[in-house]
Amino acid sequence: MDAAEQQLAELAKAGYEAGFVSNIESETVPPGLDESVIRYISARKNEPEFMLEWRLEAYQKWLAMEEPDWAHLKYTKIDYQSISYFSAPKSAADAPKSLDEVDPELLRVYEKLGIPLEEQKMLAGVAVDAVFDSVSVATTFRKQLAEAGVIFCSISEAMREHPELIKKYLGTVVPQTDNFFAALNAAVFTDGTFVYIPENTRCPMELSTYFRINERNTGQFERTLIIADKGSYVSYLEGCTAPQRDENQLHAAVVELIALEDAYIKYSTVQNWYPGDENGKGGIYNFVTKRGVCAGDRSRISWTQVETGSSITWKYPSCVLKGDDSIGEFYSVAVTRGAQQADTGTKMFHIGKNTTSTIVSKGISADRGQNAYRGLVRMNKGAENGRNHTQCDSLLIGDKCGAHTFPYIEVANPTAKVEHEATTSKIGEDQLFYCRQRGLSEEDAVSMIVNGFCKEVFNELPMEFAVEARKLLAISLEGAVG
Amino acid sequence: MEHLLSIKDLHASINGKEILKGFSLDMKAGEVHAIMGPNGSGKSTLSKVLAGREEYEVTSGTVIYKGENLLEMSPEERAHQGIFMAFQYPVELPGVNNTYFMQASLNAIRKARGEPELNSLNFMKLVRTKLKALEMDENLLKRSVNTGFSGGEMKRNEILQMTLLEPTLSILDETDSGLDIDALKMVSKGVNSLRSPERSMLVITHYQRLLDYIQPDYVHVLSGGRIIRSGDKSLALELEEKGYGWLQQEAAA
Ligand SMILES: Nc1ncnc2c1ncn2[C@@H]1O[C@H](COP(=O)(O)OP(=O)(O)OP(=O)(O)O)[C@@H](O)[C@H]1O
Ligand SMILES: [Mg+2]
Numbered sequence: 001m002d003a004a005e006q007q008l009a010e011l012a013k014a015g016y017e018a019g020f021v022s023n024i025e026s027e028t029v030p031p032g033l034d035e036s037v038i039r040y041i042s043a044r045k046n047e048p049e050f051m052l053e054w055r056l057e058a059y060q061k062w063l064a065m066e067e068p069d070w071a072h073l074k075y076t077k078i079d080y081q082s083i084s085y086f087s088a089p090k091s092a093a094d095a096p097k098s099l100d101e102v103d104p105e106l107l108r109v110y111e112k113l114g115i116p117l118e119e120q121k122m123l124a125g126v127a128v129d130a131v132f133d134s135v136s137v138a139t140t141f142r143k144q145l146a147e148a149g150v151i152f153c154s155i156s157e158a159m160r161e162h163p164e165l166i167k168k169y170l171g172t173v174v175p176q177t178d179n180f181f182a183a184l185n186a187a188v189f190t191d192g193t194f195v196y197i198p199e200n201t202r203c204p205m206e207l208s209t210y211f212r213i214n215e216r217n218t219g220q221f222e223r224t225l226i227i228a229d230k231g232s233y234v235s236y237l238e239g240c241t242a243p244q245r246d247e248n249q250l251h252a253a254v255v256e257l258i259a260l261e262d263a264y265i266k267y268s269t270v271q272n273w274y275p276g277d278e279n280g281k282g283g284i285y286n287f288v289t290k291r292g293v294c295a296g297d298r299s300r301i302s303w304t305q306v307e308t309g310s311s312i313t314w315k316y317p318s319c320v321l322k323g324d325d326s327i328g329e330f331y332s333v334a335v336t337r338g339a340q341q342a343d344t345g346t347k348m349f350h351i352g353k354n355t356t357s358t359i360v361s362k363g364i365s366a367d368r369g370q371n372a373y374r375g376l377v378r379m380n381k382g383a384e385n386g387r388n389h390t391q392c393d394s395l396l397i398g399d400k401c402g403a404h405t406f407p408y409i410e411v412a413n414p415t416a417k418v419e420h421e422a423t424t425s426k427i428g429e430d431q432l433f434y435c436r437q438r439g440l441s442e443e444d445a446v447s448m449i450v451n452g453f454c455k456e457v458f459n460e461l462p463m464e465f466a467v468e469a470r471k472l473l474a475i476s477l478e479g480a481v482g
Numbered sequence: 483m484e485h486l487l488s489i490k491d492l493h494a495s496i497n498g499k500e501i502l503k504g505f506s507l508d509m510k511a512g513e514v515h516a517i518m519g520p521n522g523s524g525k526s527t528l529s530k531v532l533a534g535r536e537e538y539e540v541t542s543g544t545v546i547y548k549g550e551n552l553l554e555m556s557p558e559e560r561a562h563q564g565i566f567m568a569f570q571y572p573v574e575l576p577g578v579n580n581t582y583f584m585q586a587s588l589n590a591i592r593k594a595r596g597e598p599e600l601n602s603l604n605f606m607k608l609v610r611t612k613l614k615a616l617e618m619d620e621n622l623l624k625r626s627v628n629t630g631f632s633g634g635e636m637k638r639n640e641i642l643q644m645t646l647l648e649p650t651l652s653i654l655d656e657t658d659s660g661l662d663i664d665a666l667k668m669v670s671k672g673v674n675s676l677r678s679p680e681r682s683m684l685v686i687t688h689y690q691r692l693l694d695y696i697q698p699d700y701v702h703v704l705s706g707g708r709i710i711r712s713g714d715k716s717l718a719l720e721l722e723e724k725g726y727g728w729l730q731q732e733a734a735a
Pocket of ligand 1: 496501519520521523525526527
């Protein structure tokens, strides 16, 4: 028995005494957070010692931090002691036995998205024992990736198999104490993805969480680390257009991207967590910290996101443009309807010379939805000839919703140029009537107008994702007018 | 022969203000009717009420189209039933590709009629032939619907849609305004190509010149929300000479 296993055994025993529930199918730590829980997680994951220390340090700092309240969001405070921080795998006992037990509304949406039956089951959390086709697909993919030298695995596996890379990069972009939610994530994260693209390698396929078969259940506290070595390229897809249910209300993920010289990372997200009922009840709180550093000269990081789900979204994918001539991009569509609230945007830190950033944000609000864009563009003293262009458009459907824009601009270099454009428009009755006069239903008209509004962002998505995102948007806005 | 469209004593208002005040008109299949009349007399109101714009409240009167109560149909149902309106002010749809829009429109209508939808390839073939007939710039297909189009381009784009959809009843609201002479000829050619014993047209215009190209069977003068005079093509010539004053005085007397 090695040290970790021994520790685990001890903890399990201690856990049992402390009330840990354990059976063959599931292991769930009772609600609450203290050092022993973190030790348990680290041991369960077979992590190297330095990881445990790193987690404990984060936890200590988190204890001293305050939950931020500056965002344009209203929600009942989260009780962190009421959350269970470890649960693996999901208990099959309370999972629906078949699709007959799943919310028919959810099934209707799956149907509309054209999702195959087996996959519907997986998304709805139906207990399945059959082997998916996708497993074999995933295996083929893994082989191809290995041939290219690409590492693509769960972050837990990476901690065991590639501790040197983890040690070198983890927390270098989003430090443990970056913010309240990032600190919590650092202390308790249980799942996530690790990607390493070797020098001068073009990743042979788009990487998607979808094909990461290990530890498939998306954790509540995910952590993703992507490193693109010199001259490499990778396109990473996160999320899924089908609405995903999760019993965990709070999601606090951290994503770190590192692009070395001449490397290019393209990170695309479609987020469609359960938004809750019309009053937002039961919806997911999504507090995410995403940041990339363009560490090398001429490197480039591009974030594209389509956010339609969650009851609350708090998310600012950012770029730190350190390398000279590096490029940061942020393309975003955020939809809020019902009681959904989103406070999202980006930060572009220009540090190196001739750095360029582009921000295109499209906010869509319907019903009582509240949508805030919050963006920071900072040109440091050394950011000679830094350039930023920000375009921030809001579309309102109905008159009970709201759009808010909070641009922050800080320029410390006189040669830098920052441009900001903002528009707010309403889906006009004139536009709808024009479309309907041409035979389109009101719903199709709304979806067409909204998709037109989002075009610049969808153009940035990989083809297949864009097609799905369009469908998703149409479904998300069903019945928003009239 | 039965009427394609029969409007009886139509009253319609917007924001509590009555605009149509007892408008009546009968149109048979195959006929072209021109409507002329001073600014603000209710011409565009009439076309929008016929196309189903919900902002306008119909307070009394009836509209029977193909034997059915038109006023009960949604705007899209009217389109499916073959009613097309070329807008006086076409609407911009930023980011919505013009070709895509027209294909979606044609297919929505075909689908509603139980006809097979056209795939992109066949649609492109079709739209290209129509485009050529109107001598339109092919680039307009790649742009967003009406976005940044010149006044004349917008009007031609409306007629392009009309020739694609081949409507039973076309309502052209000042399609000639803002067109240069060549464009006017082109548009008229497009409109005339659709003339047939099954199709009818309601052509709203301020200029009798258009009626040289699109020869109407009847000309009506709309003033104060109703028709104050009807005649044949010669009425348009008379109006051009004398204006509307004499008719309005007669109507008031
Ligand atoms: N939304 C509205 N609210 C109030 N009045 C309106 C509204 N829309 C139209 N009107 C009024 O209705 C009257 C008729 O307008 P309409 O557009 O039908 O005229 P028209 O005959 O088409 O004029 P033109 O020759 O200038 O195009 C005008 O007095 C106009 O100001
Ligand atoms: Mg008018």
